[in-house]
Amino acid sequence: MLVTRNLCEGRDSISISLIDTLVNSEKRKNLLLLLKDGPKDMETLLTSLNTKRTALLPQIKIMEEKQLLIKDDDICELTIIGNMLAEKIEPVLNILDFFDEQNDYWGTHNLDVIPPHLLKRISEIGTYTMFETPLSEMFEINKAFEEGFRRSTYVAIFATVLYPTTLELIKEKEIDVEYITTPEVIEKIRTKQYEQFSELIESDHIKFFQYNKEINFPAFALIDDGFFLIMPRKDRNFENIVLMANSPGALAWGRELFEYYQNDSTLINSLEHPDNS
Template sequence: MKSKAHIRVETRPSLLDTIFLSEKRKNLLLLLKEEGPKSGEEIKDVFDFPWKSITPQIRKLIDWGLVLEEGELYVLSDMGSVIAEKVQVLLNTLSIYEENLNFWYDHDLSSIPLHLLARVGELGHVNILERDLSNIFLIPEEITKNLVDSKRIMSFVSVFHPSSPFLYFEYLEKGIEATAIVTKPILEILQTECTFDIPFLKTNNSILNRALIEYKQEIKHILNSKASNFLVYEGDLKPMSMIVTDRIFLLSLLDRKGRLTTKFLISSEPAALKWGEELFMYYKEMSKPVTESLSSL
């Protein structure tokens, strides 16, 4: 009886495997994306590997049509450029998620529109800070310094903070370009706070009484301002709070059960500031000047 012939079938690895199962291939793809065409010598110098270990990796990228040989240079093809860009986006997204896994997992991300959540990797390196519950209303000095040194400030507030009116008034006095968005419940609180016939604290202390009167006057001044940079948000989904300046970006989210948390994201990288500004503008488009809302309250 004749034995059956054993036929060896070689399957070509997928494009995904070709890119991600080799650090050399992946890094070469990203190198050509970031720095443009490179000669063999330049590639060898960058990776500091023997050329004989690099050439098989280049050949596989060439076989897939991702890299082309142009004379002595290796260059990305048109499709290679597209794929390299997507690879970079994916790696950035994985990196920021992995570095801050607990923050992204524990918080409700539905207040971030999908087109920005898909670009969350643009935030780059961020820090996650946690407020001390014993000083929950104390704003860290590193944040206040960045705020008063900024040229423009954009803020979204859905949780009342006693110092917010003072900070906003201070920005205006310093000539800082300030735009603030509050939710309708916050606007109602502010409107109640500035009503003189409804004292929110009874005291015989004259110094404290004067401070309370000044506090009410500042709130009233803000509410009566004709400026169009104090807005009321009319949508449903919202972050807990957000601040974007030309120096710093802060984002605080509710947890998955809709509860307040003590953690917030902070970054000063240019790409994060741009991402944060786009998020703020998303909410601004669903807001209107406070003067248009006061009559309806």
């Protein structure tokens, strides 16, 4: 496996067979990660792993034979090799688990829109759900996002499209909003919704930004208790599958993604009236 081979490069390389010992067994993998925090007695291990002694003992024996752990009476702890391996493999296992949940989706979508430093940490999003907006609602704000928007005190949005009701929703809720979009969307707003948009950018709690680089990222957004992500397909076909996550890790990761794009954006303080252009 390529992932395990990459783990084994460097001065403190570890045998591929040791890594395969863990990757090929969910019980052994979970046991290693559980013992990473220190020695545990059998009862703690059985409870944490939700298994029986007769099922766990053979896995412990295999790991003992590979010099990954030591069992002394009823206490198990990792060896130095086991600790080294746990430190190296945990981030990779997290990434494997993250992508494996929806492997076909991630394999058909363009991950290049995510900056490298965040792509390496994408597993911090944690558990997520995915749902597709019906075609009949394609040009409407996602209902789960709209509900979250209405109960939030802060919202951050990056979008290369502008849904017809977006400005109305922002105006209706007097909360802190940061909105990044493209020059094309800004021009469309300027020519078709000038009065409404001018009123919004004069508000103290609403900030619009124009992204100054080429982008192929449909949308992502943050609310108080959720992160929403729409990824672009590699074949450039349109779809409206939304990833939604609610963990603290997802919110922190999403905030970093927003700040990454915000750094290459310009705050809009005013707009020229369309009659003057």
